[in-house]
Amino acid sequence: MLRISRLTDYGTVILVYLAQRGDRLCSASDVAAETHVALPTAQKLLKVLAKAGLVESTRGSEGGYCLARPPSSITAAEIVDALEGPVAITECSTEASQCELESMCHTGGAWQRINQAIRDALADVTLDELDCPPPAARTPAHKTAGVTARQQR
Amino acid sequence: MLRISRLTDYGTVILVYLAQRGDRLCSASDVAAETHVALPTAQKLLKVLAKAGLVESTRGSEGGYCLARPPSSITAAEIVDALEGPVAITECSTEASQCELESMCHTGGAWQRINQAIRDALADVTLDELDCPPPAARTPAHKTAGVTARQQR
DNA sequence: CAATATCGGACTATTTTAGTCCAATATGTT
DNA sequence: AACATATTGGACTAAAATAGTCCGATATTG
Ligand code: SF4
Ligand code: SF4
Numbered sequence: 001m002l003r004i005s006r007l008t009d010y011g012t013v014i015l016v017y018l019a020q021r022g023d024r025l026c027s028a029s030d031v032a033a034e035t036h037v038a039l040p041t042a043q044k045l046l047k048v049l050a051k052a053g054l055v056e057s058t059r060g061s062e063g064g065y066c067l068a069r070p071p072s073s074i075t076a077a078e079i080v081d082a083l084e085g086p087v088a089i090t091e092c093s094t095e096a097s098q099c100e101l102e103s104m105c106h107t108g109g110a111w112q113r114i115n116q117a118i119r120d121a122l123a124d125v126t127l128d129e130l131d132c133p134p135p136a137a138r139t140p141a142h143k144t145a146g147v148t149a150r151q152q153r
Numbered sequence: 154m155l156r157i158s159r160l161t162d163y164g165t166v167i168l169v170y171l172a173q174r175g176d177r178l179c180s181a182s183d184v185a186a187e188t189h190v191a192l193p194t195a196q197k198l199l200k201v202l203a204k205a206g207l208v209e210s211t212r213g214s215e216g217g218y219c220l221a222r223p224p225s226s227i228t229a230a231e232i233v234d235a236l237e238g239p240v241a242i243t244e245c246s247t248e249a250s251q252c253e254l255e256s257m258c259h260t261g262g263a264w265q266r267i268n269q270a271i272r273d274a275l276a277d278v279t280l281d282e283l284d285c286p287p288p289a290a291r292t293p294a295h296k297t298a299g300v301t302a303r304q305q306r
Numbered sequence: 307c308a309a310t311a312t313c314g315g316a317c318t319a320t321t322t323t324a325g326t327c328c329a330a331t332a333t334g335t336t
Numbered sequence: 337a338a339c340a341t342a343t344t345g346g347a348c349t350a351a352a353a354t355a356g357t358c359c360g361a362t363a364t365t366g
Contacts, residue, residue, distance in 0.1 A: 001238040002271070004155060005354065009243050009264075016259050027311065036254050040357055047313065060364020061310040076267065085154040090162050101189055106169050109285035111162075114229065114274055118155070121270035125263060132262035158323065180342065193326055200344065213333020214341040313362070320355070331344070336337100 008083040010037045011045045015079060016131050018055060019071040025064030045083070052082035067127075076130060077122035087122065089115040161236040163190045164198045168232060169284050171208060172224040178217030198236070205235035220280075229283060230275035240275065242268040 017035050018026060028046055032039040046065050049055045056068045067074070080087060090111045091099040102108060170188050171179060179187075185195040199218050202208045209221045220227070233240060243264045244252040255261065 002155075002157060002233060002240045003242050003244075003246070006244070007355070009260075010254075012260050012264075013254060013258060020259075029311085036257060038356075041355080043312085044356080050312085051314095057312060058364085059310095059312050059362075062365065063311050063363085065312090076263075080155060087155045089156050091156075091159070093156070101163075101166060104189060105166060106173075106284050106286055107162075107165050110229075110278060110283040111165075113285075114278060117274035117277075118271050121267055121274065124270075125267060130260050130263040132260065132266070160324070182342090191325075194324080196343085197325080203343085204345095210343060211333085212331075212341095212343050214339095215334065216332085216342050218343090308366090310365080311363090314360095316358085318355100318357075320353105322351105322353075324349100324351070326349075327347085329345095331342100333341085333343095334339100335341095336339075 004080060005084050007041070007045060008080055010035075010041060011049060011083045012076070012079055012130060013037065014042060014045055015049070015054065015067070015074070015127055018065065018067050019127050019131065021066070023066055025058055025062070025066050027064040030064065049082060052078075054078065054082055071127035071131075074127040075123045076125040076127075077119060079127075080122055087115060087119050089118065157233060158237050160194070160198060161233055163188075163194060164202060164236045165229070165232055165283060166190065167195060167198055168202070168207065168220070168227070168280055171218065171220050172280050172284065174219070176219055178211055178215070178219050180217040183217065201236060205231075207231065207235055224280035224284075227280040228276045229278040229280075230272060232280075233275055240268060240272050242271065 013035050014031055014037060017031060026034075028043045029039055031037070031046065032042040035042070037045075046055060046057070050057045050065065053068055054074060055065045057063070057065050077087070086094070088094045090108065091097055092102050092105070092108045093112055093115045099105070099108075166188050167184055167190060170184060181196045181199055182192055184190070184199065185192040188195070190198075199208060199210070203210045203218065206221055207227060208218045210216070210218050230240070239247070241247045243261065244250055245255050245258070245261045246265055246268045252258070
């Protein structure tokens with residue numbers, strides 16, 4: 001149903017938390033406790049994020065993680081890229097397409113346009129903009145004017 | 154990696170083929186042969202599309218499928234909705250969110266904005282615009298200026 | 307040296323997706 | 337009326353992606 005993986009979702013939650021903490025180091029267990037992400041999951045995510053260069057790690061006692069760059073320079077597109085690979089809405093959106101229908105397919109071009117549109121939408125949101133409070137807690141219209149998500153068919 | 158399912162992909166290929174055939178009926182085996190989608194897969198897809206009201210079926214000998222509406226009135230968003238359910242980039246994008254982090258999550262609102270942007274991008278492409286081959290065979294002067302994703306703000 | 311916390315990888319379980327099959331039903335033709 | 341063709345609906349199996357867990361190695365602090 002066209003969704004990001006739960007890992008990616010939780011990854012952004014963790015990154016937002018790190019952004020709030022500024023330059024202070026946070027251990028994996030610290031992050032897990034504060035975000036309520038399961039500890040092993042948080043560990044795994046932080047490892048991946050460190051490898052991707054989005055967070056920096058410090059080993060040893062009193063070690064931990066912190067953001068590698070200012071939150072305003074990290075986009076949702078980068079986060080998705082890091083955690084689940086580049087956006088590729090169809091098989092033929094990747095470099096090494098293995099779609100057997102490609103030779104006679106009539107829709108690939110349009111999908112690639114859509115792919116780019118999604119990519120632009122993701123690249124347009126930075127980590128500090130991601131810190132956008134409540135999805136639930138259906139409190140009356142706050143400053144978040146246009147955030148309605150009508151999903152029913 | 155944020156992609157539509159292969160079924161959805163093949164579903165659009167089939168719909169584009171039906172669009173090309175106009176009002177003429179096509180049997181499932183006809184569709185399979187022309188699009189090179191495996192026959193059982195094509196059958197399954199046509200059934201789902203018929204149930205969603207995107208194609209109409211005629212039973213019996215010489216029966217088959219055809220589009221229920223003109224191609225220009227069918228959008229990619231509808232196709233995705235029909236084949237894999239409404240776009241819901243995160244768990245909390247759905248009506249019945251079951252995310253256990255929701256109460257303390259700081260990112261849900263932003264994801265819903267992104268969700269809407271993706272939805273808009275999909276709703277902006279109609280079935281006849283979808284008929285666009287991937288690599289070569291570029292028709293002159295396309296009207297394709299309309300796939301912009303900047304819907305937010 | 308001892309305590310703490312990351313690092314790297316491998317492993318299992320779960321869920322989702324893909325693909326297949328069969329019996330029932332409807333329609334046109336012989 | 338009987339037959340051949342083609343959709344319909346559901347259930348079923350197989351395959352793949354995802355989620356989550358675990359453990360030994362390594363680096364840093366004190
Ligand atoms: S759009 Fe066409 S070429 Fe691209 S993956 Fe789908 S079927 Fe294959
Ligand atoms: S964005 Fe937050 S509330 Fe929404 S699904 Fe992800 S963790 Fe849950």
